[in-house]
Amino acid sequence: MLTAEWTHKLPFIQSTSPAKRAAALIIRTLDRMPEVEKGKFSIVDFCSGGGGPVPVIEKLVNAHRLARNQHPIPFLLTDIQPHLDAWMAASARSANLSFIPQPVDATNPPVAVISSASPTAASDPNAEFAPDSRVFRLYCLAFHHFDDAMARKTLKSSIETSDGFAIIELQDRRIGSLVLMLLDFFLMFAVTPLWFRHDGLHMLFTFVLPVLPFIQAFDGFVSSLRTRTFGEVMALVDEACPEGEREGAVRTFDPEGREVIKVTKGDWVFEGEREMHTWPLGFMNSIVGRRIR
Structure with missing residues (x-):
C-alpha cells in the first residue's frame, strides 16, 4: 500500500503523485551538479526494502533526461536485508535499474557504492575494485528509521563517500x-x-x-513522530563532521512556491525543501546535500 500511495495520484487532493514530486526534486538537484554530465554517475538507493517508489522514480528521471538528449543515469537498489525477488522483477523492466545482491550497510558501504571522487575511495584498500563512477545517495522514506547514533554515522558516511544525497520524507511532526x-x-x-x-x-x-x-x-x-526537521539533521551533520564552519541558514521560496532553507558547511551545501503533496495537510520534506568543492 505504501508504494501505491507513492506512485498513484489521488483525485482532487493531489495534483501529481509523490513519486513524480520526488523525481522532480532529483532532476533539479542533478541540474545543479555539473559533474553529472562529465562522466559516469549513479544514484544508489539505500534501505530500498522491496523497491518502493524507486523503480518509478528512475523511469521518470531518465525519461526526462532522454527528452533533453542527456544520457541515462543508472539507479541501484540496496538494503541491509536484500529483497532479491522483488528487485530482480523490478530491474527486469528497466535497463537503468539494477541492485547489489549483498547486504549494504548505509553507515559502512562497500566499495561498489563509494564515489570515485570521494576522499575515502583513494584510501580504501579495495579501491582497485571500485567502479569509476560518482555516486548520489537516496533515502526514500528511510532516514526516519535511524536512531540518532545511526543517523550520525549514515550522514558521516554519505559526506565522506558520495557526491550528494537526498533524504525524502512524505510526513513530519506537525x-x-x-x-x-x-x-x-x-x-x-x-x-x-x-x-x-x-x-x-x-x-x-x-x-x-x-x-x-x-x-x-x-x-x-x-513515522511522523520520528521524522527530523532540517535543523535537527544539520545538528547531526555538525556532530558527525565537526570540521568546517556552518554558514547560513537562508530561508527563501523558489519560483514555484517551495520553501527552501540553504546552509553551507565546508565543501558541502545543504538545502531543505517543503512542498505540499496532498491537500491540505500532506507535505513532502526533503534534505539534499551536494559536494561543491
Missing part, C-alpha cells in the same frame, strides 16, 4: 501531518477497491478484518 496519518486509516477503504481489487488477501484484511488500515495508519503516525 499536527497536520499527524492528522493526515490517522485519516489514512479511512483512505485505505476508498482506494483498496481501485488499486487492489484483484488481490483477495488485501481485500480480506481491509474490509473483513481491517488489519491493514490500522497498520498503515499506525506506521504513518509513528
